[in-house]
Amino acid sequence: MLSNKGQPVQCPNHRGHCTANVSERESIGDEGKYNEVLGDLISQDIKISNFTCDGDSRAIQGVRKSHGHNVGHLRDLRHLGNSLKRELNKAPFSKGMLKGHSKCNIRSRFALSVKARCIAELKASHKKLQGDIITLKKVMVNIISTIILCFNGYCGTSCAKYSYVCAGTNRQAKNFMPNNVKVKMVDSDQQVLRKCIEMVLGPAALDATKLLTTTQKCEAANRSYQAVNPKSVTFSRNCEGRIHGQVYKLNNGYANSVIAKTMELHANxxxxxxxxxxxxxxxxxxxxxxxxxxxxxxxxxxxxxxxxxxxxxxxxxYGKGISDPKPDFEGLPHLKHHKYA
Ligand SMILES: [Zn+2]
Ligand SMILES: [Zn+2]
Known part of the structure; x- marks a missing residue:
């Protein structure tokens, strides 16, 4: 892939020594290709049987190209939870459900609460049942109904009986929501909420999160590589060296890696x-x-x-009521036919 390493890459028009290593047309966000190349590289030493990734489906396709089509596709819990929150934020709940409050804010706090509750129930039930996925799928049916009841203001016997998180004492019901908010769900709201929760606790989702794996460690490692290779700077000559230095530091600790590096340079x-x-x-x-x-x-x-x-x-x-000024479009003649308000 590298021009510096003997493979021809067409140089667009650089002055001096050209260090281009991919063609200009190449997309740089090609997860599929990266994972295929990486999969090939490690296939001698490691056989991948399960692969955890975020929502990007190209990554798993790449892995399957190099490790066969039986590679299990697992989902990262964090990303899944965030998708749930996003969907809850735009789900078609009825207008009256969170009545009488500055809607946007309460709504996102409702979404946050539901997400936190679902993830908590998932982790707690995994722990309790020691990852027995078949039993998990069975008990989850009741847990989902219980969560809906609990958020609808009926926290009590069903929480105490089925939930692994809420003892039925109303303390878990609100989570991130202010105390004075009453959630009033009509039938359709409950159905919408159920569909959303099934994104995380439904049978398909339980299969995809059966090992409770996350991509947190990868993301953390990537973040620390970014510290020495910031996105805004192109280190065309020593990019690899910088990465290697950082890897060495992560593995050996700051002091040891500095001492080893200075010794190597005879600057004891x-x-x-x-x-x-x-x-x-x-x-x-x-x-x-x-x-x-x-x-x-x-x-x-x-x-x-x-x-x-x-x-x-x-x-x-909610104490005083915010009174930000709002633009008044009433008097504008050319907007008369539209309903902007
Ligand atoms: Zn060039
Ligand atoms: Zn409850």
Missing amino acids: LTQGSKVIKQLAYEDRNDLNRKRTSATIKARALRARTRNYRYKLHEELH
Whole structure:
């Protein structure tokens, strides 16, 4: 693929030494091709039987091209949850369901609550049933009905009986929604909500998430590659070196990788010097941040901050009523025939 490595790529019109490695016409977001090439590269050592990816279907097609058509297609939980939220936001619920509130905001908070509840139920039931997918599909039917009841204001016996998350004490029912909102679902609303929830908890979705895999680790690794290869800069000469350096750092830790790299360059650092002390300090910080107790603390803090912000926003919005000015299109003659308002 590389011009620098002997393969001919037509140079559009570069001055000096040309470092182009793909033709100008090539699409750079071609997940299918990348995964096919990568699949070929690793096929000697690894046989892929299940492949987890986001909503992009080209990726799995690429993998199947190199590893056969029996490769299982699993869905990433995060992406699936976000699709659920998106669909809930534009689903055809009746006007009266979330009546009397600044609709957009409440609606997205409703979507957020349903998403959180579904993901929580999925994880909890997996844990309880130890991934037994057949039983899971059976109990999920009741769980879906229970979630709908719970959000419709009937949190109680069915939650206590079927839900793995809500004890039936009304505490889970609202989640991210303000306390004064009443959800009133008519029949059609319940059907719409059920269809949406089935995106995550329906039988097909349960199959696609049976191992509860996510792409979080991949995304995290990609994010750290971006730190040394930002999108806005093209490192035509040392892109690969930068990536390798970052991989080395991720595997060995910051201090060790710096020491190894400087030794390799014969620029040895003096023992006990300020530089070494600083390295040790940064390394300690790094380790502390990665400790489990630290991540749990950080998660709790994030939840607290989020709740606090939601509360604040509630008081602002529903206490006084926002009176932003709105444009008045009434008097414009050429808009008379349209119903813009
Ligand atoms: Zn060129
Ligand atoms: Zn409940």
